[in-house]
Amino acid sequence: MPVSVVVGGQYGSEGKGKTSLHIARTDPTVAAIIRVGGSNSGHIGVSKAGEHIALRQLPAGGIDGDHEILLPAGSYIDVELLLREIDLLGYDPARLMISPFAHIITADHKRWEAANGLGEAIGSTLSGTGAAVLSRVARGGGSLPDAVRAEDVPQLASFIGSTTTRARELLKSDRRLVIEGTQGFGLSSLHAEAWPKATSRDTTAAGFLAEAGLSPFDVDDVILVIRCHPIRVAGRQSGPLPHETTWDEIARRAGIDHDIREFTTVTKKERRVGDFDPEIVRQAIAVNRPSRIVLNHLDYVAAGDASEQPGAEALDYVQRVEGAIGQRIDLVGTSPASLIDRASLRVGA
Template sequence: MPVSVVVGGQFGSEGKGKVALEIVRRNFGPTTVVRVGGPNSGHTAYDKAGRRWALRQMPAACVDRNVDVVFPPGSYLDVDVLLEEISALDYPTDRIIVSPWAQVVTDAHRRWEQEAGLVSSIGSTGSGTGAAVMAAIARDAPTFPLKTLHAEHHGLLAPFVRCGDTGELLADRLGSGQRIVVEGSQGFGLSLLDGGYWPKATSRSTTAAAALAEAGLAPRWVDDVTMVLRSYPIRVAGVSGPLPKETTWEEVARRADLALDIREYTTVTGKLRRVGEFDALLVRRALAANAPNNLVLNHLDYVGPAGGIGDPNSVVSQFIRRVEAAIGRRIDWYGFSALDIMAGREQATS
């Protein structure tokens, strides 16, 4: 069955949005994109006109405005952010479908995270997503201060709540041959259950299996799990958690002989990201948890130019070989820019 799941193999910001968009563009039939997670992470992609979009609610895979977008029960919606992005994209509202059971992030959720000190203690974005997760788990317990608000009870979402069960809707589309692309968020190292860095973690599991559960899709429908990596993993600034072999943006630029400023800032908070060396141990654990059939390595422009792929002795080719040897797995696709990806050696020659 035609379901693609896109997940991150490090600490997020691996370029999942660009890859999900590429999967949509390579699919010649009708496509539906499912966005799981909440507004606590940003996905970036460039539309066909070359305009850059950094989105927190709408999936990056929708920027060409040619797919249906589904927010399933396992999505967490900041309504103001969602409506702003729909307006900015000028997205056809009849192509957006929200589950009545999707969770709404409220002012109370955001306020609780701020007052709980999560922003300063674990580097949380303070978006309220984690508090919304807690409220859902508490199930309106009288002793718990946070309550859940479902999409069906938020008036501004009424135009998008047009079906009773988005899982059944997606199953019907699969039956008619449509491809479903599930755009996961964040990365394996941030996963609440299995990332290994608790409590410096996000509020959800971030594996392919978890994304499917949030989307309301059965595992047997999946024919593609694509895991996305970056040459130098990042974490957000401050006390966000360990980053093995942490280095500096200046050192990364020096190695690649880059004169430009390559420092990165987070989409949600605008803080300078921390950067580290490629961590094979983390990636091997992510491979075991996700079993991807496609592996993408982005940000190779931080290593060397794309032209080096044709030279086995180039710094880029040597870096890729070291990565493949360390993780015990070939790289299927390479990314040298924010705009596209290119086939790896085996893909190009097969």
């Protein structure tokens, strides 16, 4: 019963959406993409026409419109945002199913986060996702905004169905499901060393599987996605970043002559960036036990390596990362759209 789980190995923005889309395009057995979590992180995929599409509710793995999309019980949905993304992609509503038990992010949740200073305290995106998680757990207690289930929202009525039942039907037909996880291991509410500088959910493969309503026995593929230069969101309040550097310094060392600064999908603020830290990746490997590892942004290591055959400097970098984390890299990314099989790289080319 084949399920692939895509998980981040650092602090988010590792390229999980890109990886999910790669699996969807290259594995003909893929039937559905499952997106867990909320709208507090953006996933970017490059369409077949070359357009960079940023999504916060729908999975980037589904941008081609060729697969079903399931938003399971572990989803937190901003209704207006979701409907805008459906329109953006022109997605067939008949191919989207939402669990009745998914929870809704309301305007009250966003106001609660802003009023309680989460932006200043931990660098929160103030999307309302964390407050929606709290409301769900509080079960009507405390002074939190009301919790709302998807089944109680008239605008979503046509999408409501048992996502677990549908997933089980597809698995029984030996069709692959891809769970597109959000954020990164270093932000996990359970495992982040810098807690409370963390997110509101567990961001491991096991956590994503539980949110999707599936069994550990279903999984045959865990893909850990990392990047050469990990990032955190803007502001020192977002938490520590070992070996922090600057975008200008990365560009200088790599001989890159254009602006490579990155900005968050949600808040549009410049991301903090650091040099590769193997320790957080080793921790992520220990908890997630990945069957495959993707290393993205090899194009930030040496100018000219945004190609299908990176040069010797980039290949040497891959080998050093493999030695530092104790596991082989399986796919490397050299551009926003590319993922190359590690086995095809020629060492010393």
